Amino acid sequence: MATTRLMTTVLPHSVSAGAAYHLSLFFTHRLVPDAVAGGAEAAGTLADFPAIVDWPGSLSRANVALRINNSPNPVACTLQTAAINPAAWAAAFPSTTLVTGFPRSTLASSAPWRSFPASAMPDHGLDAHYSSVFSSPVTPPAVGESRLATAVLEYFGTIDGAGPLVDEFVKHRRNPDGHRRNIERAGRERAEATRDGCDCSDGEPLFPQQDSLLGKLLDRPAGQPPMFETFDRAVTAHLDGLLHPAAPDGPAGPNVARRADSPVQKMLLDSHAAAEYYRRPEQPAPLPLAPGEKRPRPDKQQVEFHALAAAAGNTPALARSLGFVVDVKLEDPSLLAGATSISCEVTIPGVQTLLSPLTECTTIGEAFMATTGADTRWESGFLTVGLPEYRVLDLDPDAAGLKLEQHLRGVARAQAAEFNGDGGNFAPATLRSNGFAIANTRRVTNVRGTVGAAEARRTDVLATDPGATPQRFGFGELVRGLQVQVWDDHTRRWHSLHERRVTVDVNGTVVLSAVPDTGMLQGAAPSRVPGAAANPYYLHEVVAGWDGWSLSAARPGLNIVHDSGQGADPGSEVITDGVEDRPGTFRVQSSAAPGTLPALRYGRRYAFRILGVDLAGNVVAHSTETTDPAVIDAATVAAADAHLKKLRQETENRDSTGLLMAQRPATAPGQSPRGLVGRVHDAMARIERTAATLKVRPHLGTRPPTSRHCSHFRAAPTRSPHRDRSCAGTPSLNRPWCRAADSPSPNR
Known part of the structure; x- marks a missing residue:
């Protein structure tokens, strides 16, 4: 028998008597088809769950028990179901909707996590530029006169396997004429050996090759790689060993640095981490395409109920229209004044009720909010971006890191080319600024802790189970995303970067049309190359950024979408003012709400604050x-x-x-x-x-x-x-x- 289970989470909002609502209820549906319940890998359809096929009607017949401080006596309240659109639900979730078991995603506990110090990249980029300026204030510095190049080459000389190449540079610098003569003599000796061992019956004279330093470094001796290749491998192995040191009881990391904490080493190591973050060696290279061949598109996945329900929560106005979120108004909001915890059980015929979590809460003035407890990441609904672990960046950290890595790793070739008499210099690449970014130096640690706590949490306990203890949720457990607000010295007020107008359609039915909505930045999602269990997770330090436009609506302009049959050339990419048609899914089109965005201009001052957005799309009012x-x-x-x-x-x-x-x-x-x-x-x-x-x-x-x-x-x-x-x-x-x-x- 198919099983329908429902969990209700309470999200505090306000204690004001004049508030439109005082709290919101977020519903989590767990639908278990017959085959899945029996252990088989099969699925059902929504028709197997009568209470969910007509979810708006089921809500209208629900019994609601809202309890404050775990009191046995529920308080009187009213569900504001007028916002629910039954036609929208019927269009989005027809009875033929696929249903599989409730998803349980578990991260591989043994897999490492990777990031790079994006917060340090602007400083490194500026250091490289200032070092260049102080080495040669008027013209781009040559490699030989660049302080940065000298320091990097000195450090490379301490690495096992990289020293021979640096020694060649030292010899050439000390006695360039003598070093050149030695190279030429070695070249003549090789030419003579070749002449003596070959049949020169063609009568052509074999002239000795006049080698240069660059030629010697690029030359490939018999059975050995070129000196440059050996150098590059040694430097990479050395930096990898420092970046990913072996466990104390494991094998020793390669090439332990003799200068462990020098500024040059830190610059090299941080830029190497930036390159490795995007290089991802575990990612297999795509196979080359034949002439005229197109790379195949990923297989289309069938729309499943739980995935579609989760997608609806990303647009708060849509979640309310479908009844995944319902606002609640209390008859006597003063009862919330002394609340320290609040919970709600919604009972519907034919639906098993899961034990609802206790939301730990507090009231401050007219604000009603979840408490943060010992979680220092949040305060009064704000992300604590004023702590030292957060840094505001005004340079692109990715571009700065990748350019710097190429600049530093290319110093040996630049030096050889200069000794060879070729033109060039060691001036660093330009720095780019598109706006601001906010980075968290502890983001990987914080996210790993949050994910681990979520995976260990049991939320599938029935309310009727004897001795069941409800989970306790604080503010951090209820956050779905982030909302960035900007203050500028021109308007002298705070502006949300997420106010928008949304139009949503699904399966040909318009669900919302230019409805006001407040978007959000989604929570951190680590990425990973699928395959081996040891493949690492990747997570960027940057929490949010702003380049002058909305963070929840696309810039005005055309889109490049895949022609899945709606155009004249199926399988190609087309330019259109619409979005790609994906049957069965929500098609959301957003535009920034007029007059809500501040202007990003040179010469102005800005401040940033980031609010946590809960499961209902609410934020603490400020x-x-x-x-x-x-x-x-x-x-x-x-x-x-x-x-x-x-x-x-x-x-x-x-x-x-x-x-x-x-x-x-x-x-x-x-x-x-x-x-x-x-x-x-x-x-x-x-x-x-x-x-x-x-x-x-x-x-x-x-x-x-x-x-x-x-x-x-x-x-x-x-x-x-x-x-x-x-x-x-x-x-x-x-x-x-x-x-x-x-x-x-x-x-x-």
């Missing part, structure tokens, strides 16, 4: 207006200054161990020789002493230029209702959920 400076008390300002001082100190500590400090000359200004050379040296030394201040620190661009009012202005303050948490009138820069930033420099 004011979007700027706080009046007059209401900011001295203690709040002092807390903001202390927080900024801590962040600046951490930044200075990073800079003090960075590449520029390591390359700074020992001679201080005023101690140089007299004359023009001395004055030039003094000028360069003064520049280098202030080089750290040339780095734009987006998350630290908050100091007031003149007055306290400007401090308020530049700090992007916000009014918060949480007075008992010392947040009233708090400038956002001292809160752990806000970051301030200058606009990216146009000179990059």
Whole structure:
């Protein structure tokens, strides 16, 4: 017999008597067909589950028991079912919809996780540029005069297997004429040996080859790889050994570094990690295509109920229209004032009721929200992006890392080409800035912990099971996605980057038409090459980014979609103003809500805050207006200054161990020789002493230029209702959920 199970999760929202609703209910359906229940790998259809075929009708007959603080007496409430569209449900979930067992995804516990320090890439890119400038302020530096090239080659010389090539450079630099003569002599000896051992009956003279240093390094001796190839392999093995060290009881990692913590090693290692993140050696190379052959499309998967229900939750307005989310209004919202936990059981004839989780909650002012407990990632509904583990980036970390890796790894070939007399220089590639990004240096650790806790959690316990204990959910367990808000010094208010208008159709039926909706950034999803269990998971450090447009709606313009039969050339890619037609799935078209987006412009100041979006698409309500400076008390300002001082100190500590400090000359200004050379040296030394201040620190661009009012202005303050948490009138820069930033420099 097919089994229908239902779990109800309560999502707090508001305690205001005038609120449109006070909480939301999120329904999780677990449909188990007969064959799957018996252990066979088979499936059924939605027709086997009568209560779900007409889900809107089943909800209208449901018995709702909402309990506060685990009280045996439910409180009076009303389900706002008017938003449910029965026709939309019938169109999206006909009785023929495929149903398989409830999905249970489990990550391979033995597989490693990979990331790369994206948060460090802008600093590395700037260090490479400043090092180039200080090596040759007017023209692009040659390899021989580049401080960065010299430092990298010195480090490569400490690597087993890479030293011989670097030794050739050292010999050539010390005695270029003598080294050239030695190469030519070796070439003549090889030519003579070839002449003596061959039949030169053609009468043509065999002239000895005049080898260059570059030729020697590229030459392939009998039975041996070229010196360049040996060098590259040794460097890669060395960096891989540092990046993925063996376990203490396992085999030793290759080529342990003799200079373990140098700034050059860190730059090489971080850029190598960026390249490895995208190289993914476990990914098999695609087979070459024959002339005229097209690469086959993936097989179309049949639409399944649970997958389609999960997709509906990504659009909150759609989830409410289909009844996966139902808002609830209490007759007496004052009952929520002392609530510490809340739960709800929805009983429907023919449906087994799963034990509902307890949502741990609190009320602050008129805000009703889930508590965070010991989870420091969240505070008052905000992601704590003000903590040191978060960094605001104004340079593209991926482009900076990949370009830097190629720049550093190419130093040996650049040096050989320079010795060969070829033109060129060792100037780094340009840096690119498309906007801002927010990176979390602990993202892999946090996500692994969240996934592990979710997999260990049992949510399939029936409410009738004797002795069953409900799960307890805090704010972090209820988050489905993120909502980014931006404050700028032009409008002096907070703007959501997710306000939009959505039109949704499924199976030819329009479900929503230009309906207001607030989107979200989906939660972290690690990627992985399928196949072996040891294949690693990949997860980027960047949590969110902004390039001047909405994060939940496409930019205006045409789309490239696959012609699946709707056009004149099936199997090809076509340019259209629509989206690809995928029968049985939701086709969502979004456009940014007019007048909701701030402008990304050079010369303006911005601040960022990120709110957690719960399963119903709700966020904790906060004011979007700027706080009046007059209401900011001295203690709040002092807390903001202390927080900024801590962040600046951490930044200075990073800079003090960075590449520029390591390359700074020992001679201080005023101690140089007299004359023009001395004055030039003094000028360069003064520049280098202030080089750290040339780095734009987006998350630290908050100091007031003149007055306290400007401090308020530049700090992007916000009014918060949480007075008992010392947040009233708090400038956002001292809160752990806000970051301030200058606009990216146009000179990059």
